[in-house]
Amino acid sequence: MTAAIAASPIVPQPLASAALLNLLIVGEDRALREMCREVASSLGYRGTSAESPEQALRMLDSQDTDLVLLDFKLHGLTGVQALRQIKGARHDVEVVVVTSNSSVDVAVEAMKAGAFDYLSKPFTHEELTVALERAAAHLRLKAENRLLREKLKSKQGFGNIIGRAPEMDKLYRIIAKAAHSMHPVLILGESGTGKEMVARAIHFSGPFRDKPFIPVDCGSLVPTLIESELFGHVKGAFTGAAQAKEGLLAIAEGGTVFLDEVGELPVDLQAKMLRALQEKEIRPVGSTKSVPINVRILAATNRDLQKAVVEGAFRRDLYFRLNVLSVRIPPLRERRQDIPLLATSVLERLSQENRCRYELSDDAMKSLMAYDWPGNVRELENCLQRCCALNSGRLIERLDLPTTITGAPEKFTSNLATEKRIVPLYELEKQAIENAIASLNGDKLMAAKLLGIGKTTLYRKLKEYGAEF
Numbered sequence: 001m002t003a004a005i006a007a008s009p010i011v012p013q014p015l016a017s018a019a020l021l022n023l024l025i026v027g028e029d030r031a032l033r034e035m036c037r038e039v040a041s042s043l044g045y046r047g048t049s050a051e052s053p054e055q056a057l058r059m060l061d062s063q064d065t066d067l068v069l070l071d072f073k074l075h076g077l078t079g080v081q082a083l084r085q086i087k088g089a090r091h092d093v094e095v096v097v098v099t100s101n102s103s104v105d106v107a108v109e110a111m112k113a114g115a116f117d118y119l120s121k122p123f124t125h126e127e128l129t130v131a132l133e134r135a136a137a138h139l140r141l142k143a144e145n146r147l148l149r150e151k152l153k154s155k156q157g158f159g160n161i162i163g164r165a166p167e168m169d170k171l172y173r174i175i176a177k178a179a180h181s182m183h184p185v186l187i188l189g190e191s192g193t194g195k196e197m198v199a200r201a202i203h204f205s206g207p208f209r210d211k212p213f214i215p216v217d218c219g220s221l222v223p224t225l226i227e228s229e230l231f232g233h234v235k236g237a238f239t240g241a242a243q244a245k246e247g248l249l250a251i252a253e254g255g256t257v258f259l260d261e262v263g264e265l266p267v268d269l270q271a272k273m274l275r276a277l278q279e280k281e282i283r284p285v286g287s288t289k290s291v292p293i294n295v296r297i298l299a300a301t302n303r304d305l306q307k308a309v310v311e312g313a314f315r316r317d318l319y320f321r322l323n324v325l326s327v328r329i330p331p332l333r334e335r336r337q338d339i340p341l342l343a344t345s346v347l348e349r350l351s352q353e354n355r356c357r358y359e360l361s362d363d364a365m366k367s368l369m370a371y372d373w374p375g376n377v378r379e380l381e382n383c384l385q386r387c388c389a390l391n392s393g394r395l396i397e398r399l400d401l402p403t404t405i406t407g408a409p410e411k412f413t414s415n416l417a418t419e420k421r422i423v424p425l426y427e428l429e430k431q432a433i434e435n436a437i438a439s440l441n442g443d444k445l446m447a448a449k450l451l452g453i454g455k456t457t458l459y460r461k462l463k464e465y466g467a468e469f
């Protein structure tokens, strides 16, 4: 994973990214320390300094340090010895060394001993700035990678994505990888599997999380509107275009546009979108001038796009452009062990919202786990929401769930009912009771409830039949 992330195009971070980084400047030359501190603080580093390696080691013990700027001109220790001691004490701290001559050998030795970078004296403010910025970008990436690894380890997912099933691991790995690139990602999955959630996770776990994330639902907008929404229009481009409007692809500058239900994009707009992706520029409706764009496209669909390509409903070239990286979200029925986690989290949220305690009985949970959930997590959320609305603040039992989930009570299929002869009522009744108990695996209480009689009546009748249940 690390290699993949390191290989992806990382744009240098703005200076503000160094805001939380701590720099320790080590060296005997006070004027040099002061100068470095000034430059570093103008970049947003918090700078402290030490006169000797011994003092530096004490400070490393007691304060947060991300980066050390180590002047190799020292009494006592050689620069490389000092570097080794610092790395030995805090291997996670990066060190930029300052060598006093331009000898390549010293620089090579320093790099071998674990320095991140080096500067040769004399150096300009600009050279120092570049070195500190590079270190800041590197440190920030390192922190992000650590975070991603931790998230993967805990299998808690990204953002609010819930799921510990092994099928979700692959998804998290791809999100981690995709987050650090600007490549398009095609997100596939049935309705309600969390495609938009995944798109948000990719955007908000990446280095451009401060830039806009703009979802566009290609399925719900009228075709003419999608065009002007995405590409913008000039004043008077069409009736009603009283003002010029910037397109979402331009507004999302530096961030992400999420094309939801991309399979619904009309064919002429597919061509326009392809051009936008290829040329990295768009032409607003009614304009003759193109506007450059810098935006990452995430697209999602629950349609079989490959099939749509074969059928000619979706452009092959656009499909390949969008499909640089693709991720499939498994439907809920392929990861049933996540149902309790999801259900509990939804109930917790609803409990908080409604200030009461909702819980699911074991039987109700079993029914949720047995159901196939064609509408996936969204259907599960809606189902629980309805149950909570109907059962204020108490245990949600199996019977409180919709019959589509628990399965309709077994139909009365006795031969007796279809026979021509007149059947005594008690026989029909006996058969109904026996059927109900058998189909509910012997659960007499539930049988009574479903048959619409009290439990004592049921027991009395069973006794009358001499039934052995």
Ligand SMILES: Nc1ncnc2c1ncn2[C@@H]1O[C@H](COP(=O)(O)OP(=O)(O)O)[C@@H](O)[C@H]1O
Pocket (backbone or CB within 6 Å): 160, 161, 162, 163, 189, 190, 191, 192, 193, 194, 195, 196, 197, 198, 342, 377, 378, 381
């Ligand atoms: N893995 C998940 N963890 C938590 N909530 C989820 C998950 N997947 C989907 N959801 C929830 O289900 C609903 C539908 O998700 P959404 O991303 O809109 O699905 P899609 O775009 O695939 O139809 C949202 O309310 C979302 O919060």
Ligand SMILES: [Mg+2]
Pocket (backbone or CB within 6 Å): 192, 195, 196, 260
């Ligand atoms: Mg959606």
